[in-house]
Amino acid sequence: MTSWSPILPETVWSKVATVLRRELGEGPYNSYVAPSNVRPGPYGDPVLVTPTAYARDWIARNAARRAQELWTQHDPDSRVLDIKSRVEYEDATRGAVAAPAVAPATETAPARPEPVMPIIEVAAPNRIGGLQERLTFDSFVAGRGNEFAFQMSRQVASWADGHFNPVFFHGPYGYGKTHLLNAIGWEAQTRRPDAKIVYLTAEKFTSTFVKALMDKSTSAFKDEIRGADLLLVDDVHFIGGKTSSQEELFHTLTSLIENNRRVVFTADRPPSQLTEIEARLRSHLSSGLVCALDVADQSLRMGIIERKLEQLSQRLGAAQNPRSDVLHFLAERVPGSIRELEGAVNTLVASAGPRLGSLTLEEAMALLQPNLKVAVERRVTVDEIQKLVSDHFGLKQADLLSERRTRAIARPRQVAMWLCKQHTTRSYPDIGRRFGGRDHTTVLHAVKKVEELLQADDQIARDVEALTRKLRNV
Numbered sequence: 001m002t003s004w005s006p007i008l009p010e011t012v013w014s015k016v017a018t019v020l021r022r023e024l025g026e027g028p029y030n031s032y033v034a035p036s037n038v039r040p041g042p043y044g045d046p047v048l049v050t051p052t053a054y055a056r057d058w059i060a061r062n063a064a065r066r067a068q069e070l071w072t073q074h075d076p077d078s079r080v081l082d083i084k085s086r087v088e089y090e091d092a093t094r095g096a097v098a099a100p101a102v103a104p105a106t107e108t109a110p111a112r113p114e115p116v117m118p119i120i121e122v123a124a125p126n127r128i129g130g131l132q133e134r135l136t137f138d139s140f141v142a143g144r145g146n147e148f149a150f151q152m153s154r155q156v157a158s159w160a161d162g163h164f165n166p167v168f169f170h171g172p173y174g175y176g177k178t179h180l181l182n183a184i185g186w187e188a189q190t191r192r193p194d195a196k197i198v199y200l201t202a203e204k205f206t207s208t209f210v211k212a213l214m215d216k217s218t219s220a221f222k223d224e225i226r227g228a229d230l231l232l233v234d235d236v237h238f239i240g241g242k243t244s245s246q247e248e249l250f251h252t253l254t255s256l257i258e259n260n261r262r263v264v265f266t267a268d269r270p271p272s273q274l275t276e277i278e279a280r281l282r283s284h285l286s287s288g289l290v291c292a293l294d295v296a297d298q299s300l301r302m303g304i305i306e307r308k309l310e311q312l313s314q315r316l317g318a319a320q321n322p323r324s325d326v327l328h329f330l331a332e333r334v335p336g337s338i339r340e341l342e343g344a345v346n347t348l349v350a351s352a353g354p355r356l357g358s359l360t361l362e363e364a365m366a367l368l369q370p371n372l373k374v375a376v377e378r379r380v381t382v383d384e385i386q387k388l389v390s391d392h393f394g395l396k397q398a399d400l401l402s403e404r405r406t407r408a409i410a411r412p413r414q415v416a417m418w419l420c421k422q423h424t425t426r427s428y429p430d431i432g433r434r435f436g437g438r439d440h441t442t443v444l445h446a447v448k449k450v451e452e453l454l455q456a457d458d459q460i461a462r463d464v465e466a467l468t469r470k471l472r473n474v
């Protein structure tokens, strides 16, 4: 670590800060600049250390250039002023001699105490740690399965009056819940820079609360969370079974709602199915809007692949798109969620390099082998389909084989027959026999009916899509 120049950085910083205060105005200055300190970085250059990543990003966007200009005017060594959040600074200097804070922003503006909880950790590389820069509304592709959730998210982010509160998004893993929550955070902050937005996972909520209990600092914890204008809690199902954290979340939620603050949750299930969460909290979680994100259909998967390819070509330089049979193969045959789909696109782009545009389907399949490890051509049995379909519709497998013809049973039976035709090599008579000895014309009729419904009935289309994905992922 090199040593500091004889010109004290605090002298330079206090001159810079005085001008920034005047130019930025009291509000932003007190929120972001005043709580920051100048400290020596690992190579001796000055670092402006902000209490949170959010403050760092705010300063980087709104004041960094001016701060550097002013710094250069006052520092005879013309050192570069780096900006880091406290966490980043500690990581960067870990192992080096602990560096004392050398200068609060100005003598007249005492630094505010550091928040107990990271307010939005915007650029943290760790997904759990905070918001990720790439997860915005712009990078989100809306389509069947997530359209409503997308619209509701935009509405929350616009701070529109009279919307439901809390909003609760649920859906399977890897289909964009965290993405939407991040996008809400970014958009809401852009629209109201003065608003306090807290984003955290339920795990973080629990661990920070438990630590606060041990440190006897729960009131600081409460102030921090209950002072939020918008609270975003990801993966709330993780709080299941944790009694004291549930109690705290319950009081946090009621206090925020009473004070007209907004709250958004995500979970892998709707509140009614969060059986490890105490009934009173569950009921409050579902008291606003409960909104499902569903698995993506082929056209949404295709849209996401195209968006991802666009992003990659911007980052890695212009590249041709894969041929359309390769694109369709990606959309239709890569098993798993959007997360796995993104992984497959990355693999293809990285391993094909400049040959991406000319890859044949066979070459693409060979490159994607690791992503297709659940053998694409795995044999699916009629029995498996019947079990999956009956589970999905809350029926017994025996119902599908029975004589009963009520709509609630007949429709799932038709869907199951259709899936058998798509995913097994069984003939119509064979399928009929396995559905309680039915005639082949019944199966034929079922297959035609489902084909029609796939065009006309969104709900059936979603059910079939979900079941198809499950079949491929078993």
Ligand SMILES: Nc1ncnc2c1ncn2[C@@H]1O[C@H](COP(=O)(O)OP(=O)(O)OP(=O)(O)O)[C@@H](O)[C@H]1O
Binding pocket: 135, 139, 140, 141, 142, 146, 171, 172, 173, 174, 175, 176, 177, 178, 179, 180, 235, 268, 304, 338, 339, 342
């Ligand atoms: N509609 C979409 N448009 C663009 N990207 C998407 C979409 N849905 C999901 N993704 C991407 O897929 C990946 C997984 O999404 P995300 O992390 O939001 O899932 P999740 O539902 O929160 O899952 P988990 O509960 O496992 O965290 C992310 O990289 C996300 O950007």
